Amino acid sequence: EPEVTQTPSHQVTQMGQEVILRCVPISNHLYFYWYRQILGQKVEFLVSFYNNEISEKSEIFDDQFSVERPDGSNFTLKIRSTKLEDSAMYFCATNGAGGGLFFGEGSRLTVL
Amino acid sequence: KNEVEQSPQNLTAQEGEFITINCSYSVGISALHWLQQHPGGGIVSLFMLSSGKKKHGRLIATINIQEKHSSLHITASHPRDSAVYICAVTKTSYDKVIFGPGTSLSVIP
DSSP states (O other), X not given: OOOOEEEOSEEEEOTTXXXXXXXXXXXXXXXXXXXXXOTTSOOEEEEEEETTEEEEEOTTOOTTEEEEOTTSSOEEEEESSOOGGGOEEEEEEEEOXXXXXXXXXXXXXXXX | OOSEEEEOSEEEEETTOOEEEEEEEOSOOSEEEEEEEOTTOOEEEEEEEXXXXXXXXXXXXXXXXXXXXXXXXXXXXXXXXXXXXXEEEESSTTOOEEEOOOEEEEEEO
């Protein structure tokens, strides 16, 4: 079965540092998403990406966040200057033909 | 008000029991998804429904579009079913997913 792969699985960083989370979506999928889940809370939408541009973003996705697909395969989420409240599990997801959902295993970010 | 609600929030069952998790939503949808999240955190899609009923092994998912309600049933539950089960909806195809709060299931041997 095709997979969405994410790296790193866990990253610990100091407050104020930049973090880049990487995702390799399923190759023939066109719609990509980042979600996050703060410990003990429900999963929240961050941003959707289609045709090399952001199609929708949430209030959480402020100027500290950015996404890009630099080389046609990787899909990255950058947090420019991390805050304590950015500590969460970040999920990459893709949407296949017919609307099927495929999630990566998640990247756990801990900001100290 | 949350657009997707689930009940119960937590559920403990004995191995072998029949389990039902309920989901209600308040928006028009193109599809409803049942997802499973294991303690390690990864999310797996179990079902995508737009009408009727689907079955996969011991799992059955139903949806009533008119009542905006869905149920996930697990027959002959097993400890390996212990996980968080999340109901989620999409308003249109390829739209973002709106997640429910999840139901934490623990199946005791």
